[in-house]
Amino acid sequence: MSEVMARELRVALAGNPNCGKTALFNALTGSHQKVANYPGVTVERKEGGFTTPAGRQVVAIDLPGTYGLRGRSPDEVVTRDAILGKLEGEIRPDLLICVADATNLRLSLRLVFELKNCGIPILLALNMYDIAEYRGIKIDAEGMSREIGIPVVTTVAISNDGTAALLQKVDELAALKQTVQPAVWREQSAEDVRASHHAAEQIIGRFVKASAAADDWTRRIDNVLLHPVAGIVILLAVLFLIFQAVFSWAAPFMDLIKAGFDAIAVLIRSSLPEGMLSSLLADGIVAGVGAVVVFLPQIMILFFFIILLEDFGYMARAAFLMDRVIGGVGLHGRSFIPLLSSFACAIPGIMATRVIENRRQRLATIMIAPLMTCSARIPVYTLIIAAFVPDRSVGGFINLQGLVMFGLYAAGIISAFAVAFVFRHFVWKGKSEPFIMELPGYKRPRVQSVLMGVLQRAFVFLRRAGTIILAMMILIWFLSTVPGAPEGASGPAINYSFAGIIGHALQPILAPIGFNWQIAIALIPGLAAREVAVGALATVYAVAGQGDAAREALGATIGGQWSLATALALLAWYVFAPQCASTLAVVKRETASWKWPVVMFIYMMALAYIAAFIVFQTARVMGG
Amino acid sequence: MSTEVHQADSEVQALGRGAKGLRGTVVSVGQNPAGSAGDADAFDDELERRLLEIGFVEGAQVEILHEGFWGRDPIAVKVDDTSVAIRRREANAILVRVSKASDADPQGGSRV
Numbered sequence: 001m002s003e004v005m006a007r008e009l010r011v012a013l014a015g016n017p018n019c020g021k022t023a024l025f026n027a028l029t030g031s032h033q034k035v036a037n038y039p040g041v042t043v044e045r046k047e048g049g050f051t052t053p054a055g056r057q058v059v060a061i062d063l064p065g066t067y068g069l070r071g072r073s074p075d076e077v078v079t080r081d082a083i084l085g086k087l088e089g090e091i092r093p094d095l096l097i098c099v100a101d102a103t104n105l106r107l108s109l110r111l112v113f114e115l116k117n118c119g120i121p122i123l124l125a126l127n128m129y130d131i132a133e134y135r136g137i138k139i140d141a142e143g144m145s146r147e148i149g150i151p152v153v154t155t156v157a158i159s160n161d162g163t164a165a166l167l168q169k170v171d172e173l174a175a176l177k178q179t180v181q182p183a184v185w186r187e188q189s190a191e192d193v194r195a196s197h198h199a200a201e202q203i204i205g206r207f208v209k210a211s212a213a214a215d216d217w218t219r220r221i222d223n224v225l226l227h228p229v230a231g232i233v234i235l236l237a238v239l240f241l242i243f244q245a246v247f248s249w250a251a252p253f254m255d256l257i258k259a260g261f262d263a264i265a266v267l268i269r270s271s272l273p274e275g276m277l278s279s280l281l282a283d284g285i286v287a288g289v290g291a292v293v294v295f296l297p298q299i300m301i302l303f304f305f306i307i308l309l310e311d312f313g314y315m316a317r318a319a320f321l322m323d324r325v326i327g328g329v330g331l332h333g334r335s336f337i338p339l340l341s342s343f344a345c346a347i348p349g350i351m352a353t354r355v356i357e358n359r360r361q362r363l364a365t366i367m368i369a370p371l372m373t374c375s376a377r378i379p380v381y382t383l384i385i386a387a388f389v390p391d392r393s394v395g396g397f398i399n400l401q402g403l404v405m406f407g408l409y410a411a412g413i414i415s416a417f418a419v420a421f422v423f424r425h426f427v428w429k430g431k432s433e434p435f436i437m438e439l440p441g442y443k444r445p446r447v448q449s450v451l452m453g454v455l456q457r458a459f460v461f462l463r464r465a466g467t468i469i470l471a472m473m474i475l476i477w478f479l480s481t482v483p484g485a486p487e488g489a490s491g492p493a494i495n496y497s498f499a500g501i502i503g504h505a506l507q508p509i510l511a512p513i514g515f516n517w518q519i520a521i522a523l524i525p526g527l528a529a530r531e532v533a534v535g536a537l538a539t540v541y542a543v544a545g546q547g548d549a550a551r552e553a554l555g556a557t558i559g560g561q562w563s564l565a566t567a568l569a570l571l572a573w574y575v576f577a578p579q580c581a582s583t584l585a586v587v588k589r590e591t592a593s594w595k596w597p598v599v600m601f602i603y604m605m606a607l608a609y610i611a612a613f614i615v616f617q618t619a620r621v622m623g624g
Numbered sequence: 625m626s627t628e629v630h631q632a633d634s635e636v637q638a639l640g641r642g643a644k645g646l647r648g649t650v651v652s653v654g655q656n657p658a659g660s661a662g663d664a665d666a667f668d669d670e671l672e673r674r675l676l677e678i679g680f681v682e683g684a685q686v687e688i689l690h691e692g693f694w695g696r697d698p699i700a701v702k703v704d705d706t707s708v709a710i711r712r713r714e715a716n717a718i719l720v721r722v723s724k725a726s727d728a729d730p731q732g733g734s735r736v
Contacts, residue, residue: 067677067678068673068677070673072674103705104705104706105705106679106704106705106706107677107678107679107706110677188673189673190654190669190672190673190676193673193676193677193681194676194681194682197676197681198681201683218707219689222689222690222700222707226689226690226700227690228690228691228692228693228696229693231693232693316709319709320690320692320698320700320709321692321693323692323697323698323709323711324692324693324694324695324697324698325694327711333698333709434671434674434710434711434713434714435698435709435710435711435714436674436675436678436708436709436710436711436714437708437709437710438678438706438707438708438709439700439707439708439709440707441707
């Protein structure tokens, strides 16, 4: 016992999705949050600390939202195991705060009846109480507390003193020093679920007086946003706006980051004697990590919109509108957001698949996420398009270069759907998974919580860049630099390195798709991140200079040396090729096995080779 | 709970076959409705529990609020105080006693 009293109180927040649980968590812990992953799974673990009015130190964790403890998705398994004390490396909480949406108590109360018997003291927080009052819903919290036999408080996560009652109750409960009982949970049968529904229904009948005023606003907004035609037009407009923002707003910041990393590299080169150390620091670490970190502004802008729309309640509507489209290939409305994220970068996209309950559905989404045109492909695409596709208009108003760019995006999406279809109909046969998803009431997004969410994503991305991506960059630098060029060698040093040796060895295999040895070599450092291949090509062709001038010089060089067929084949290659070691590493972590990254690598490589072969041979026959 | 529906002539039908505007009371969840033979595997225990957990329980008031563009699928259903998006295929596991057939069509017909 003394051990229990000595350490701080551990509370866990549980509740339905959309009950305002994360807003309450933010209100309790402020910015004192740590975001990490639960060991072995990539479910996000949010922990925060706060001090109660009585001076008690509390550690709070925000458990993933769930309607029950059956654990259908990785998220829900974490919630169940954390509550039952079965989660490896996680201390069982001393107190469970069940967060309920006061405007929609039925499902929350049902969950309370399931959680009540789990052995942990439980406290019910009727959240968003202000909205409930505004709508004329009257709740007798005391009566409810007596009847259910647990403390009940009302909370308003978004107001300053909205958590006062909750904090006071936490102090009272902590003073009681209730002990956590062994878990006695068993999976609920359909009859158990019905019974808990009836129990919840009776509580509502006795202690909740609702006026007739329902959530009219949500209904009115949905009449427009879920309209069969207008809804889809608005969704497309929203997506267009997001893309526009991701690519145009981010550009100045990306230039700034690029310039920053370039400046650091220059500083290192000038202050250290020329040699391996200077090369490792400047070319390997600074340039390599810089090549990935440069995407941070795009990822932050993308997540700003995703979190904003999520908090507003629109993302569930987007899933509703898109379900039939992506359902046709055996996916699910919920796959939509991960795939959307993958347009910035497949890594956050793959991480976002954890909301998909069904494993096959989730794997299929993970497998096709890298086919979405991520922003790392853009530098490669623009380099080749600028060098080979004439800047003229087609039919008077469509720019040919833009058209080719659009075609590359479309090729990625269409092939992703085709691959998903193959996976769902030939690899994992069987019935499709049900699509059942709550459409939460619309809420005004809170600037603070949106910004906090964006900063957390940025932090997670940067941490990855600082660890796994850094390691990969050092390896790729090593391959591209060692052994060094012999004395009196002509040609660039990379030609004599391991990458050069591998590139030359691969060249005969790549000849049928029109790649010369320079491209073959550039593909190896290009495994670090797709756009690194641009820099590698500049190295191979010994193009001097920095920034835009170097890109233009490189464009002129390849424009003179490659055939159009080769250029088109390289574009086709880049639509499919798994040229991103970071993505494969994330897939390994997400699926907890080497099998899926290997499958992904092989299938994407095969598609890339076949596509490039067809494009190259066709273009050559047609005289390209 | 106000589950009683007084009309003697009110019909029971699968929610998945309803049109926009349909209102009614859930009478059973997880039963294999007549006319969807071959889909038996869809109406399993797991689906039943998921439907129950999100609020489709006997006695719940439902209303079809919206239909998707392609094949009018999925549908958005108001279940008591909650709105739920669900495919018609799964909604067929829910039988409702109809109190109002649809906005447009008083006969309650719909193509599915």
